[in-house]
Amino acid sequence: xxxxxxxxxxxxxxxxxxxxxxxxxxxxxxxxxxxxxxxxxxxxxxxxxxxxxxxxxxxxxxxxxxxxxxxxxxxxxxxxxxxxxxxxxxxxxxxxxxxxxxxxxxxxxxxxxxxxxxxxxxxxxxxxxxxxxxxxxxxxxxxxxxxxxx
Numbered sequence: 001x002x003x004x005x006x007x008x009x010x011x012x013x014x015x016x017x018x019x020x021x022x023x024x025x026x027x028x029x030x031x032x033x034x035x036x037x038x039x040x041x042x043x044x045x046x047x048x049x050x051x052x053x054x055x056x057x058x059x060x061x062x063x064x065x066x067x068x069x070x071x072x073x074x075x076x077x078x079x080x081x082x083x084x085x086x087x088x089x090x091x092x093x094x095x096x097x098x099x100x101x102x103x104x105x106x107x108x109x110x111x112x113x114x115x116x117x118x119x120x121x122x123x124x125x126x127x128x129x130x131x132x133x134x135x136x137x138x139x140x141x142x143x144x145x146x147x148x149x150x
Contacts, residue, residue: 009017
């Protein structure tokens with residue numbers, strides 16, 4: 001240090017001292033930040049290593065699952081094909097039954113329906129006639145009763 005005749009520091013020396021202290025604080029702060037950044041990078045490396053260690057077995061399990069699903073899909077495809085064959089056979093059997101038995105059965109059903117309708121129609125006509133006669137008789141009786149009271 002250079003001292004002046006008055007024994008104190010000059011303005012330039014004080015400014016230089018302030019700048020030196022500022023730079024020392026800045027260097028300490030940057031060193032602290034770099035140390036923390038190094039720790040973060042180290043932890044990130046550990047995390048990536050852990051993920052890589054767990055990913056390999058997981059991919060193996062996924063591959064096994066996909067193989068099993070493909071095997072099941074093959075079985076389902078076979079079952080669907082068999083169901084399609086069964087439905088085709090059922091459709092053909094239904095068509096055959098309709099062609100051979102359907103027409104006579106329809107004729108028998110239509111005939112029995114016609115017979116029932118005819119019987120019910122005859123009974124209904126008879127019932128209507130009886131009701132009309134009863135109503136006429138009731139009307140005549142009420143007229144006779146009114147005349148008798150007058």
